[in-house]
Amino acid sequence: MNAKTGCRFSGRKVTNTIAVMRTAKTYAVIGGTSGMGLGLAQRLVERGDRVLIGGRNSERLEAAARQLGPLASIRSVDIEDRASLAGFFAGEEDLAGLFTPGTTYRTASFRDADAQTAESPFRAKFWGQYWAVHTALPHFAKNAAIVLMSGAASVRPIGNPAYSACNAAIEGLARALAVELKPLRVNCLSPGPIDSNLWRNRDASIREPVFESWRTIALTGEVGTVEDAADAALFLLDNGNMNGSTLYSDGGYTLR
Numbered sequence: 001m002n003a004k005t006g007c008r009f010s011g012r013k014v015t016n017t018i019a020v021m022r023t024a025k026t027y028a029v030i031g032g033t034s035g036m037g038l039g040l041a042q043r044l045v046e047r048g049d050r051v052l053i054g055g056r057n058s059e060r061l062e063a064a065a066r067q068l069g070p071l072a073s074i075r076s077v078d079i080e081d082r083a084s085l086a087g088f089f090a091g092e093e094d095l096a097g098l099f100t101p102g103t104t105y106r107t108a109s110f111r112d113a114d115a116q117t118a119e120s121p122f123r124a125k126f127w128g129q130y131w132a133v134h135t136a137l138p139h140f141a142k143n144a145a146i147v148l149m150s151g152a153a154s155v156r157p158i159g160n161p162a163y164s165a166c167n168a169a170i171e172g173l174a175r176a177l178a179v180e181l182k183p184l185r186v187n188c189l190s191p192g193p194i195d196s197n198l199w200r201n202r203d204a205s206i207r208e209p210v211f212e213s214w215r216t217i218a219l220t221g222e223v224g225t226v227e228d229a230a231d232a233a234l235f236l237l238d239n240g241n242m243n244g245s246t247l248y249s250d251g252g253y254t255l256r
């Protein structure tokens with residue numbers, strides 16, 4: 001303390017600090033009522049941004065709205081239905097970003113899958129995200145960021161070949177869209193196993209052996225958390241030098 005000036009930082013020039021207020025932005029998350037989508041929405045409202053979250057189930061939408069608070073708005077959407085996507089984005093302007101983990105598909109081995117099952121990942125997850133981005137285009141701010149969702153099966157298949165190929169296709173889509181849609185940025189989040197509701201909603205007799213085998217494969221010895229994946233998605237939304245990239249949030253799972 002400087003006895004003469006009463007200033008704690010004696011000998012330094014003291015300037016007034018001007019608090020710089022960040023303008024709140026609006027982000028859309030399709031699949032924002034659970035798991036990684038809800039995790040990202042939570043991060044966004046915590047820092048003062050607004051989120052528009054979508055999903056199919058109205059009770060889950062309302063529960064997420066209660067959890068996220070007044071910065072969140074909810075709208076019903078089915079990513080497989082282009083009319084529903086149009087309704088979801090209607091009236092939105094200057095969206096700063098979009099994250100699209102919302103999808104439901106079936107998987108089976110190459111030999112066992114009937115046509116409906118084999119084609120389901122592409123129908124739901126690939127074309128769902130393709131048309132979600134297409135529908136959102138007029139609603140984006142000039143420098144908006146898009147984060148697509150794939151999965152580490154793209155590079156480390158564990159069976160379910162149509163699902164693995166679908167994830168690889170989504171990673172290719174992110175690269176191609178980054179080229180065509182500039183200055184929008186388009187990246188892809190490719191998680192390894194994540195302990196989300198996708199797994200928690202399955203019977204423990206199915207989930208636990210799978211998690212145990214993943215723990216032996218991941219270099220971290222852990223199944224990833226929703227928070228890990230949400231942080232990775234937030235990084236892709238925020239970092240202005242990330243474009244056309246796929247980020248593997250997988251504890252090194254893809255390396256073994």
Ligand SMILES: NC(=O)c1ccc[n+]([C@@H]2O[C@H](COP(=O)([O-])OP(=O)(O)OC[C@H]3O[C@@H](n4cnc5c(N)ncnc54)[C@H](OP(=O)(O)O)[C@@H]3O)[C@@H](O)[C@H]2O)c1
Nearest residue numbers: 031033034035036055056057079102103151194196197198
């Ligand atoms: N968890 C993992 O281990 C893991 C690993 C790699 C990749 N992934 C990918 O991550 C995504 C799933 O995320 P998550 O694990 O966080 O799942 P989650 O907890 O089950 O959440 C899925 C969210 O998507 C919504 N949704 C489902 N189908 C939808 C549709 N047709 N249209 C719009 N919204 C829909 C769900 O709400 P409603 O059901 O109410 O619509 C929910 O909000 C999938 O693309 C999956 O392939 C997951």
